[in-house]
Amino acid sequence: MLLALIVWVLTAIICYIFIGHYWWFPPPISQHGLDYDRQFNSTLWVTGIIFFLAQAALGWVIFRYRDRGGVARYSHGNNTLEVVWTSATAVLFIGLVLTGTRIWAAVHFAEPPADAMKIEVAAKQFAWAFRYPGADGKFGRLDIKQINDAAGNPFGIDEKDPAGKDDITSASIKVPAGKPIVLILRSRDVIHNFFVRELRLKQDTVPGMEIPFHFTADKPGIYEVACSELCGLGHHQMRSTLEVMPPADFEKWLRDQAAQK
């Protein structure tokens, strides 16, 4: 009896919190983010209804079928019911995956547009670095022996390669709004993860691998980048920011960086 009440109350509180959006996503800043939220919401509704019905039913049977001196019904089950609820859940669950496929495909299968801007990302314990190709549009060659964080060369850009002379490195990432971006993710030591909540995207950076990853952010603003794969004792301090800028501001920032070199 008491348990039925507690199950119902807990269910009501959980539904209230999720319907009320008390602790929720930040607003999305891309088309992908909007698509993501739509998929999340349809999943939330489907699972929410199952959750509510299952818990309510559990509370109901606890309340209704408590021992009141009667005799329990002798039954070994019902095959029709088994078939119905098995097929229903199969269709529902697999249907949800299939509707989400489009979103996954847009992130991982679709080629980024040809005019996308390439930015390299280098992760290390416990900092991010970002590299732009500079005016020549070409990234300079890298040489692990020339990595020098203190001297501002976290990538190890080879000083003998002329293509690297104008490369710009930055501790935070800045992108022009509305422009497709391709990140080339690398790590030099352990696994890290590039995560921006507002983009609804994350991707591991794995030593020994180069992982391309594209997005287009539309809404200017400054957003936090939080490392999301355990990388050691400074994991929680491995933070950077993504600044989405109006295109003109971004061009100016790039010029200023180039001028400083």
Added chain:
Amino acid sequence: MSSPIGHVAHHAPQGFIRRYIFSLDHKVIGIQYYFLALFSVFLGMALSVLMRFHMVYPDAKVAFFEKLWPTGAAGGIMTPELYLSLMTMHGTIMVFFVLTTAPQSGFGNYFLPIQIGAEDMAFPVLNMLSFWTTFLALVVMVAAFFVQGGAPIAGWTAYPPLSAIGPLAGPGEGLGQSLWVISIAIFCGASLMGAINFIATTIDLRARGMSMMRLPLTCWSWFVTAILGLLGFAVLLAAGVLLLLDRMAGTSFFLPAGLMVNDRILNHSGGSPLLWQHLFWFFGHPEVYIAILPGMGVASQLLSTFCRKPIFGYRAMVYAILGIGFLGFFVWGHHMFMSGMNPYSAMAFSVLTMAIGVPSAIKTFNWIGTLWGGSIRFTTAMLFALGFVSLFVTGGISGIFLGQPALDLYFHDTYFVVGHFHMIMGVAAIFGMFGATFYWFPKMFGRMMNETLGKIHFYLTFVGVYAIFTPMHSLGIAGNPRRYPDFTNLEFMNHLMPVHTFMTWAAIITAASQIIFVVNLFWSMKKGAKAPVNPWESTTLEWTIPSPPPFDNFAGKHPVVHHGPYEYSVPGAAKDYIMQTDPPGVPAH
């Protein structure tokens, strides 16, 4: 199908050491496993309370911390690396030494032979060896706390390169991490011995009339869990050996070329960090079912017994257990959607992951179907079984989000995941163990547990775990990353801290209320009311023999089984239950 070793009544050895320490009796070994798990669960829980405290009060000075960890908490302030080592050890101890050990090796050891009508496991010596090997693994694991650099910080998943490159990667990554790997390898050996024993026992030692389709669902779940253990731990053992070689012999199984750690260039080449993840999760996902299947078996047993109704859809339940066991080996990739593996493979893994949700849903529907039309007796054991169903639904449903790679693009490694697996693999499984304890305690110790204390403990724990773990889902939706010692560095975390504070205090209260359980357990062992042979009016074979059972279980007799395991409220029968060994004359299914 009669027992090949069962032609003479066996007598218990008389010496204390052979009887209680290096015992060959499956019942003693089961109790040994149970107490090993009980020690481990309190250790693991204490670590989690310290973690929860540090997350919310990272700057608090507590003199006691410095006493425990003179370097890790110098000045009484916990360092981030100490937090990470507590986290690693919490996860490892809970997964291996609690969730794998108590439900399978503990209760399974004790009750599988009795429920199938055997007088012991198939290989008693192997059984003893597997317990003492597990014990050794625990000693080695706990020793990691006391070595130079302390316990490892790479998490229970120990992803290389972090776990493979030694002290350069951080404190705890020296000897501590090596001990961790060695302990896991020893544990794998122990689990393999146990798994072989469970499989052989189930196949060979069933009493006459105990066909597979008359097995209690507990036996089915232990049997399938043993198969999962056999296939899963074998792979983890291999992975562990490779990791140990990378750490100690300079090999490069998991380490690629071009590593530069802490400004030092390392001389490795040709390895792949993803290889570890594949091997680890090939074990790691079945491990989830190793933890939860026995709980599902216990829940089925208890729900049927205490609502006095046959289990709804026994065959469907068996097929669901088999389905979960089989599919469990094809879904490991859903832990790796963000790992950099081929994104096309995510499609296959996600469809299979959703498919495994189907047998889980079948079980839930059948549990509610079992209760429907029943006559529920609210014993403490039953409360825990009902709580298990509620937690299983809550914990399972969030898997529908995480099984979709598209949604994992945000939820991976957030508190949504932490909430999900704690609900289902952690507390649901532990509720199964609590239910099993209250149900079988009278048989194991010959005395009843205190029901009043039991119910107070149940309600505090049930509300407590919801208060701790549901808010984690909200935090995950807000983007809260996991495995962070504190959240002071992220601006977006500021408004989430009150939720963390709430969870920390909920955890402290819930942890404290576990004392009620321990008091009840030990008090009842000494002072509980004497238990009759069949206090719950259950139908399975353990309730036909004295409480506690004699050394060879059936006193040299061979039980013969005539009925299915859940014949409750059969119309026309004299009582509202028919024992499995009752003569065939009475009306039955």
